[in-house]
Amino acid sequence: MKIVVTGGCGFIGSAVIRHLLRKTSHQVLNIDCMTYAASEETVAEVATQPRYRHEAISINNQNAVERALAAFQPDAIMHLAAESHVDRSIDGPGAFIQTNVVGTYCLLEAARQYWLGLEGAKKAGFRFLHISTDEVFGHLEPEAPPFTEETAYDPRSPYSASKAASDHLVRAWYHTYGFPAFVTNTTNNYGPWHFPEKLIPLMIINALEGRPLPVYGKGENIRDWLFVEDHAAALVRAVERGKPGETYAIGARQPRKNLDVVRQICAILDELAPDPAGPRERLISFVSDRPGHDFRYEIDPSHAETCLEWKAEHDFETGLRRTIQWYLEHKAWWQRLREQRYDGQRLGVQK
Template identity: 85%
Template sequence: MRVAVTGGCGFIGSAVVRHLMEGTSHQVLNVDCMTYAASEETVAAVASDPRYRHVRISINDQPAVEKALAEFQPDAIMHLAAESHVDRSIEGPGAFIQTNIVGTYCLLDVARRYWMGLDGAKKAGFRFLHISTDEVFGHLSPEDPPFTEETAYDPRSPYSASKAASDHLVRAWYHTYGFPAFVTNTTNNYGPWHFPEKLIPLMIINALEGKPLPVYGKGENLRDWLFVEDHARALVRAVEHGRPGETYAIGARQPRSNLEVVRRICALLDELEPDPAGPRERLITFVSDRPGHDFRYEIDPSHAERCLDWEAEHDFETGLRRTVQWYLDNRAWWQRLRRQRYDGRRLGAEA
């Protein structure tokens, strides 16, 4: 297949690009305008492969996207380009509206025209996969069953509202135009190359530097954690075998409270690189909760596991240990990001 990936230099997008290049024979066009959270280093291992190409354009730039699709002639589009940090969406929702809603519309509009111009088997086989989040479903109480593909939407933040809107646009293009699109919703991802403002990398880095580990409220908020490489495998399975009009909820069945996550990071760092000043749990600092903080997200991935013949390979302990070790081994990358683009002051209470 010839697969166009939007946002392919971001955290999840780069994992998808690496898996496509290293685990399949597909050709890849990476469409990424390189916002603050993107890094070309995330795909450096595959960048010299003749099957790979990167174009630095925005999904909002319809003429540029139209030209890129016409030249590459994709069999599928995997749409991962998005603004994704909840705290940033609270401080400045405009960028989320522009990228997640307007950008998705612009991409759908161009992609539909491209699809309409295809013939025969190429048109019949074309797929548009939109990657979304479980946050569109709102929040769960402790006694509620996990989210499924049938859960009603109830977004609570500017970020999740913008993603919900983009999901609805994708489904509208399927139902109105017959455009062969479908959606995946996933839980919190973690793993290598995660931008330093997100919960797990921020806590690893702050702990290494002896800085406070800020935890919202009492740290009781629960998230279902999925190792990013497992998610990438699921998404490639989806683009290869998924059905237009479907939804696939992708999770790992690994719920943990924010406080449990931070404490486990401290324990792993104490084991792998002890701090002469003592156990790192001393750095945990509880801070005022953020507005509209959803209590719990968790997904039942049974449908995706069955339909895509996929399941997460990493439990949380295995995945977190790999992640902590990666940040220990790749200090140059995150130290450079902190100096150049990121001041380290954001709380980063969510992934």
């Protein structure tokens, strides 16, 4: 297959591209306009392969996207380009509307025009996979069953509202135009190359530098964690096997309280890189909760596991240890980000 990946220099998008180039024979066109969270280093290992190309264009530039699709002639599009940080969406929601809603519309229209020009088996086999989040479902009470593909939407932040809107656009294009699109919703991802404002990398880096580990509220909020390489494998399986009009909820059945996650990070770091000043749990501090903070997310991935014949390989402890080891071995990458374009004191303590 020839596959377009939008946002392919971001955290999840780059994991998808690395998986595609390592483990399949597919060709990849990466469409990424290189915002603050994108890094060419995330795809450096595949950048020289003849099956890989990168176009530094925005999904909001419909004409440029149309030209890229016409030149590449893809069999599928995997749409991962998005603004994704909740705290940033609270501070400045406009960018989230522009990228996640307007950008998805522009991409859908460019892709639909391209699809309309196809014929025969090429047209019948074309797929548009839209990657979304579990945050569109709102929050779960402590004893409520996990989210499924049938859960009603109830977004509660500018970020989740913008993703919900994009999900609705994708489904509308399927129902109205017969456009062969489908959606995946996933829970919190973690792993290598995660931008240092998200919970796990922020805590790893702050702990290594002896900075405070700021946790919202009492740290009781629960998130369901999925190792990014497992998610990438699921998405590739979805684009190869998924059916238009379907929804696949992708998760690993690994819910944890935020405070427990931070404590586990401290324990692993104390083992791998002891701090002469003492155990790193001393750095944990509790800060005022953020507005509209959802209490719990958790996904039931049974449908995706059955239909896609996929299951997450990593338990949380194994994946977290791999992630921490990666950050220990790649200090130059995250130190450069901290120095050049990231305020290390910013409270990015959730997804």
